[in-house]
Amino acid sequence: MVPSGIYSLRGFRLPQKPIFPSLFCCRKTLVTTSSSVSVSKKKEKVIVISGPTGAGKSRLALELAKRLNGEIISADSVQVYRGLDVGSAKPSPSDRKEVPHHLIDILHPSQDYSVGQFFDDARQATRDVLDSGRVPIVTGGTGLYLRWFIYGKPDVPKASLEIAAKVYSELADFEREDDWEAAVQYVVKAGDPKAQSLASNDWYRLRRSLEIIRSSGSPPSAFEVPYDSFRHQLDSSEAIDSHDLKSSADAPEQEPVKELDYDFICFFLSSPRLDLYRLIDMRCEHMLSETDGIxxxxxxxxxxxxxxxxxxxxxxxxxxxxxxxxxRCREKGGMSSSRDFYYFLSEFQKASRNFAKRQLTWFRNEHIYHWLNASRPLEKVLDCIYDAYKDESGNLYLPEFLQMKKDLSNRKEASELKAYRTRNRHFVHREDCSDILDWIRRTQGCEM
Known part of the structure; x- marks a missing residue:
């Protein structure tokens, strides 16, 4: 029998004091169980599958959708763009025909897409899928997209057309002259010191920051972020639970419990770090070896x-x-050496591995996710998620062999990662890139 005091992260409903921190049963770990907080209405279930680039989350989501009569909602900031298929590992036309996909190929690459737009689009798609009697499976690796999707978006004022036009005019000269640093300092002086942390040349977000200031008189950081409220709620609960010697009379009064809109069942799929890096390097090679590649x-x-x-x-x-x-090839009249190509490939692989590392760091702090080992048999991972979705008790059991550790497990693994070097399989010798160099000569030489 499951103790009623153990809490659940499935819907992020906060607990009363847990009776046990964890239970072990038949070599399975009881990760989450039912909450002691009464729920007036049964929530609709939404599955979320994330993971670092190259982990195999798209394939997992596709097979899961077939089992559950589901539809996939992409949470990928690149798959929204038409024409960017190979580099975003977009599902194939046949996969998309077999299982409906949402938020793929909805924009031209010249258009910007914000996390706020994603929230609106993804929540609407979720509602549509549920209303059709099917299962929404949200999958992707864009952390901020998923955070807002689950917890909600900040109640930041929307700029009027007049203010938007004024802000565009204010920053137009900076953008025309490509003076990013001066534009950032302009917005900092207007009232948003955090503008300095924006990615270089992210003009969309810089304009949005200035729009918020002009609309409200306050920077974006002044507005409450729902995720922060949930984290504060959870941290407060954990702080109370850690002071067992305190009497209930001395305990601080708790704020009303906030609940999420859906019963989110969230998984993070990843492989051991060395395996993941090798997969990423191979994936980059594959994206370049195709005729119509990246x-x-x-x-x-x-x-x-x-x-x-x-x-x-x-x-x-x-x-x-x-x-x-x-x-760079165009500047040389369409010429490239094998050395130049291998330098580009190395930079591509390195950037991809670093991106995966940032994803791991981001999701390590997202407590609602259950980490699964992507190196285990797909059928076993599918069975685990399928059972979690079908379960009505609120208990989620993860077999130990499916669990993925969030941190490096030992010094040996850390040392191996530090010494990691790429070992290409396709592009090894100078002549292996000759077809690509020929393609560059044919296609880039006449562009200047």
Missing amino acids: LSEARWLLDTGLLPNSNSATRAIGYRQAMEYLL
Whole structure:
């Protein structure tokens, strides 16, 4: 029998004091159980599957959707763009025909897409899927997208058309002269010191910051972020539980419990770090070895008049590096040496591994996710998630062999990671990139 005091992170409902921190049963770990907080209405279930780039979350979501009669809602900041297929590992047309997908190919790469827009679109798609009697499966690795999707978006004022036009005019000269640093200092002086932490040339978010200041007189950071409220709620509960010697009379009065809109069942799929890095390196090679690979897509972006690192699409890992490489080739009249190509490949792989590392760091602090080992048999992982969705007791059991540790397990693993070196499988010798160099000569030499 499951103790009623143990809490659940499935719906992020806060507990009364837990009776036991964990239970072990039949070599399975009781990760979450039912909450002692009464719920007036049974919540609809939404599955969330995330993980670092290259972990296999898209395949997992596809197979799970087949089992559960589900539909997939993409939480990927690059898959929203038409034409960016290879670099974003977009589901194939056949996969999308077999299982409905949402929020894929909805924008041209010249358009920006914000986390607020994603929240509105993804929540509407979730509602539509549920109303059709199917299961929403949200999958992707964009951490901020998923955080807002689960916890809600800040109640930041929307700028009027007049204010938006005024802000655009204020920053137009800076953008025209490509003076990013001066534009940032302008917004800092207007009232948002955190503008200095924005990604370089993220003009959309810089304008949005100034719009909020002009609309409200306050910077974006002045507005309550729902995620912070839930974290504070959880931290407060843990602090109370850690002071067992305190009498209930001395305990601080708790604020009313906040609840999430849905019963989110969240999983983070990852592999041991060394395996993940090898998979990422191979994936980068594969994206370049295809006839219509990421270089072709980067060429198309350049031909549409976009420059690397100029907006959301061209800042994406892989596309930025490929566009910069092709620009260097164009400057040389369409010429590239094998050394130049291998330098580009190395930078592409390194940027992809670093991105995965940032994803791991981000989700390590997201307590609502249950970490699963992607190196285990797919069927076993599917069974685990399927059972979690079908369970009505609020108990979620993770077999120990499916659990993935969030941190490096030992010094040996840390040392191996530090000494990691890429070992390419396809691009090894100088002649292995000859086809790509020929393609560059044919396609880039006449562009200048």
